[in-house]
Each structure stands twice: as structure tokens, then as C-alpha cells.
Amino acid sequence: MAEFDPRLYGARWAERYDEWHAGMMDDDGAVAALSELAGDGPLLEFGVGTGRLAVPLAEKGHDVVGVDVSEDMLAQLAGKSDAVTTVVGDMTTVRVGREFDVAFIAFNSIFVLATQDDQVRLFRNAAAHLRPGGRFVLETAFVHGVGVADSHKLRVASVESDQLTLSAGIIDPVTQFYNGTWVELTPEGTRFYPIHGRNVTHHEMDLMAQLAGMELEHRWGDWKRGPFTAESKLHVSVYRKPSQTG
Numbered sequence: 001m002a003e004f005d006p007r008l009y010g011a012r013w014a015e016r017y018d019e020w021h022a023g024m025m026d027d028d029g030a031v032a033a034l035s036e037l038a039g040d041g042p043l044l045e046f047g048v049g050t051g052r053l054a055v056p057l058a059e060k061g062h063d064v065v066g067v068d069v070s071e072d073m074l075a076q077l078a079g080k081s082d083a084v085t086t087v088v089g090d091m092t093t094v095r096v097g098r099e100f101d102v103a104f105i106a107f108n109s110i111f112v113l114a115t116q117d118d119q120v121r122l123f124r125n126a127a128a129h130l131r132p133g134g135r136f137v138l139e140t141a142f143v144h145g146v147g148v149a150d151s152h153k154l155r156v157a158s159v160e161s162d163q164l165t166l167s168a169g170i171i172d173p174v175t176q177f178y179n180g181t182w183v184e185l186t187p188e189g190t191r192f193y194p195i196h197g198r199n200v201t202h203h204e205m206d207l208m209a210q211l212a213g214m215e216l217e218h219r220w221g222d223w224k225r226g227p228f229t230a231e232s233k234l235h236v237s238v239y240r241k242p243s244q245t246g
């Protein structure tokens with residue numbers, strides 16, 4: 001496999017991202033929950049992308065800063081709104097130079113990081129950007145343990161008379177590294193939309209939060225604060241930085 005480049009995702013996906021994700025997630029529920037958690041305070045989004053959540057939050061009047069490693073994704077955001085302050089940077093190391101009431105990372109974006117170390121660094125970086133009592137919110141799919149039997153996935157995403165879109169991927173049960181791509185087959189040729197990174201369970205996230213000095217405050221099965229159960233498809237975790245340190 002070619003060397004892992006975090007900018008590759010945006011370079012390939014930016015132009016099609018909004019079209020392919022329209023209506024796929026509960027954007028309104030996410031915006032409502034994040035808005036309520038932030039109150040009047042500022043929010044920081046890691047992996048802000050095209051601004052699917054940051055733009056409506058900013059348009060509601062929130063002070064929102066979005067970090068992304070991909071200038072291609074941020075160009076799509078800039079084409080929609082100038083209400084979000086954007087920073088080009090790696091979410092594991094970037095320093096924005098401000099404190100926030102809420103830091104968040106949505107739609108599996110923690111999975112774009114390649115290693116467990118990177119994911120721990122993200123938790124630490126989130127904590128470093130929160131005021132005492134601030135919250136770090138993550139939304140991901142509900143990740144179950146992966147066995148060898150279900151480590152290879154192939155799904156037909158869409159079929160038209162002259163176009164076929166497939167989603168294919170292999171997850172390494174040892175490292176949880178996912179090596180995937182969407183493939184679009186048309187009469188003009190084949191295009192690849194890679195997705196690489198490491199899947200992480202909610203149990204592991206709890207330990208990462210502890211390493212970063214934060215505690216689990218809420219875990220929901222959706223953005224409307226429904227219960228998280230064995231049948232849940234996704235989970236939202238809210239971690240809190242203690243009000244007092246030391």
C-alpha cells in the first residue's frame with residue numbers, strides 16, 4: 001500500500017462529498033445537540049470537511065472553528081459560507097490558541113486516523129483545547145469486535161444503467177486498520193475514492209479519554225439522546241474535562 005497520506009481523502013472526495021452524503025446522517029439532530037451542549041460558548045470541530053455541521057452551527061449564531069488537513073475539503077466549505085473560521089492542520093497536533101466549550105468530531109472521522117497513538121493524541125489535543133468543564137463529543141458507527149470471517153467487505157452502493165458504485169474494504173483484525181475505497185465505474189472510466197484509517201470501539205475511546213484526563217458524561221445511541229443498546233447503529237459519546245484540575 002502507498003504511504004498513508006491524510007490529505008488523500010479530501011483530494012479524492014471533496015468534489016463529491018456533499019452529493020454522496022446528502023440525507024445520510026441526522027444533521028439536524030447533531031446540530032441541535034451540539035448547540036445545546038455549547039450554550040453561548042465556542043465550538044471546535046476536528047475534521048470539519050465541507051462544513052456539514054459547522055456551517056449550520058455558525059449560521060445559528062455559534063462561534064465555530066473548524067480544523068481540517070485537506071485544503072480541498074475546506075475549499076468546498078468556503079464556497080458555502082464564510083461564517084466558520086477554518087484552520088488547515090492535523091487534528092492530532094494543531095494548536096488553535098483558544099479554549100472552547102465543546103470540541104467535537106463527527107461521522108466516524110476519528111477513524112481516519114491511522115494508529116491508536118494518533119487517536120490518543122487527538123483525545124489529548126481535544127482536552128488541551130477545552131476550558132475546565134468543557135466537553136469532547138464523538139459520533140461514530142457502533143464498532144463491534146472484528147473477526148477474520150467478516151474482515152472483507154464489498155457492498156453495492158448504487159446501480160444505474162451506465163454507472164456502478166461499489167464500496168470495498170478490508171479490516172485487519174490485529175490492528176483494526178481499515179483499507180477501503182469506493183469505486184465508481186462509468187463508460188468514461190474507473191474512479192477510486194479511498195478511505196483509510198483505524199476503527200476504534202467505544203470501550204477503547206473511554207480509555208483514551210481517561211488518558212487525556214476526561215470522563216464519560218453521556219453515551220447515546222443517536223443525536224436525539226436515545227439509549228445506546230446492542231441494536232444501536234451509531235453512538236455519540238460526550239466526555240467532560242473536570243471543572244477543577246489538581
Ligand SMILES: C[S@@+](CC[C@H](N)C(=O)[O-])C[C@H]1O[C@@H](n2cnc3c(N)ncnc32)[C@H](O)[C@@H]1O
Nearest residue numbers: 006010047048049052068069070073090091107
Ligand atoms: C469523513 S470526513 C467528515 C467531514 C465532516 N466532519 C462531516 O461530518 O461531514 C473526515 C474529514 O477529516 C479530514 N481529515 C483526515 N485526516 C485528518 C487529520 N489528520 N487532521 C485533520 N483532518 C483530517 C478529512 O480531510 C475529511 O475532511
